[in-house]
Amino acid sequence: MSNKREHALDTKLIHFGSEVDAHTGAASVPIYQASTFHHHDIYNPPVHDYSRSGNPTRQALEDYIAVLEGGARGLAFSTGMAAISTTFMLLSSGDHVIVTEDVYGGTYRLLTTILNRLQIETTFVDMTQLDAVKAAIQPNTKAVYMETPSNPTLKITDIYAIATWAKDNGLISIVDNTFMTPYYQRPIELGVDIVLHSATKFLGGHSDVLAGLAVAATTELGQQLKYLQNGLGTVLGAQDSWLLIRGMKTLGARMAHSEISARKLAAWLDSREDVPSVYYPGLSNHPGREVQERQSTGFGAVVSFDVGSADRAKKLLNQVKLPIVAVSLGAVESILSYPPMMSHASMPAEVRQERGITDGLLRFSVGLEDIDDLIADLEQALNHSKS
Ligand SMILES: *Cc1c(COP(=O)(O)O)cnc(C)c1O
Numbered sequence: 001m002s003n004k005r006e007h008a009l010d011t012k013l014i015h016f017g018s019e020v021d022a023h024t025g026a027a028s029v030p031i032y033q034a035s036t037f038h039h040h041d042i043y044n045p046p047v048h049d050y051s052r053s054g055n056p057t058r059q060a061l062e063d064y065i066a067v068l069e070g071g072a073r074g075l076a077f078s079t080g081m082a083a084i085s086t087t088f089m090l091l092s093s094g095d096h097v098i099v100t101e102d103v104y105g106g107t108y109r110l111l112t113t114i115l116n117r118l119q120i121e122t123t124f125v126d127m128t129q130l131d132a133v134k135a136a137i138q139p140n141t142k143a144v145y146m147e148t149p150s151n152p153t154l155k156i157t158d159i160y161a162i163a164t165w166a167k168d169n170g171l172i173s174i175v176d177n178t179f180m181t182p183y184y185q186r187p188i189e190l191g192v193d194i195v196l197h198s199a200t201k202f203l204g205g206h207s208d209v210l211a212g213l214a215v216a217a218t219t220e221l222g223q224q225l226k227y228l229q230n231g232l233g234t235v236l237g238a239q240d241s242w243l244l245i246r247g248m249k250t251l252g253a254r255m256a257h258s259e260i261s262a263r264k265l266a267a268w269l270d271s272r273e274d275v276p277s278v279y280y281p282g283l284s285n286h287p288g289r290e291v292q293e294r295q296s297t298g299f300g301a302v303v304s305f306d307v308g309s310a311d312r313a314k315k316l317l318n319q320v321k322l323p324i325v326a327v328s329l330g331a332v333e334s335i336l337s338y339p340p341m342m343s344h345a346s347m348p349a350e351v352r353q354e355r356g357i358t359d360g361l362l363r364f365s366v367g368l369e370d371i372d373d374l375i376a377d378l379e380q381a382l383n384h385s386k387s
Pocket residue numbers: 079080081082104106147151176178179197198199200201210211212
């Protein structure tokens with residue numbers, strides 16, 4: 001053991017390696033807005049020669065997320081879906097993957113309408129049931145893909161249990177860590193091979209940039225992902241890389257503030273007779289609470305709740321004044337979504353019902369507003385939407 005104390009995440013968010021420019025001392029990573037790089041000496045090619053293959057601003061971001069997740073290598077992509085689709089290109093025709101049944105809608109679409117054409121086969125299972133995951137294995141299974149908490153009903157998967165089983169069976173384990181971020185959950189420390197993010201959400205945090213990130217636990221997997229990122233060309237540009245770095249510096253402060261508010265909001269909603277169900281892993285009656293407490297240091301800033309009917313949900317959406325009514329989550333402003341008409345509109349109604357995505361379900365991503373103002377606003381909207 002070295003006697004150098006490892007920094008806490010709050011410190012790593014500020015001191016991540018390239019926070020000061022080595023050439024000038026500038027207190028921010030420069031934006032290298034260049035597609036190509038001059039060879040000063042043809043016998044000694046530059047470190048970066050073309051920005052699809054490598055760009056110093058993107059590199060700073062990639063090293064940053066690797067530090068935060070505790071992985072060997074980070075990679076930055078143009079969107080969360082670019083990170084996810086590039087990662088699935090680790091698989092080949094004829095391979096099989098086990099995926100959580102309430103996976104993000106875009107990932108579901110990728111697997112069921114695009115990758116299926118390449119003979120990549122998927123089995124969707126309820127990942128809260130380890131036995132169901134084990135039962136889904138086939139001779140051609142290559143990977144297991146988790147998302148926890150899931151969206152929008154916030155079910156919790158036991159990351160360590162599944163990653164350990166995956167390792168024993170020679171499978172690559174992957175976690176979409178968008179909802180928790182490394183601030184609350186670091187899957188690589190629990191044995192996972194690859195962590196993915198839609199950095200468009202909490203990591204960026206300001207509803208102003210689309211981006212995706214991947215972190216590989218090992219150098220080998222990192223090299224494979226790097227090869228795919230360059231080969232497919234799914235990279236993040238220099239400007240957006242810089243914007244994301246800027247957003248990520250305040251991740252800790254934003255998450256901590258929003259989470260305290262989310263806990264209050266969930267408790268308040270839970271106490272109301274006219275709100276039939278509330279989904280938040282921090283509530284004592286949440287079935288995944290124990291696992292969540294074991295594998296994460298917080299419960300996050302997303303609260304889902306059912307107001308009883310589609311009619312009431314729509315009235316409420318037209319009545320709220322503070323949150324923006326929109327797709328997406330994880331920003332400084334609160335975002336209220338209506339999954340049945342937004343993120344999960346393409347899912348057949350029966351499948352939605354089965355997965356608990358009822359017609360009265362709303363998803364509240366808590367921002368940085370004063371929580372009493374948010375609750376007062378929601379209270380007037382709830383009262384005005386009673387039929
Ligand atoms: C938004 C989201 C994605 C997709 O990310 P984009 O940046 O929109 O491509 C993937 N997974 C989760 C959990 C998300 O919320």
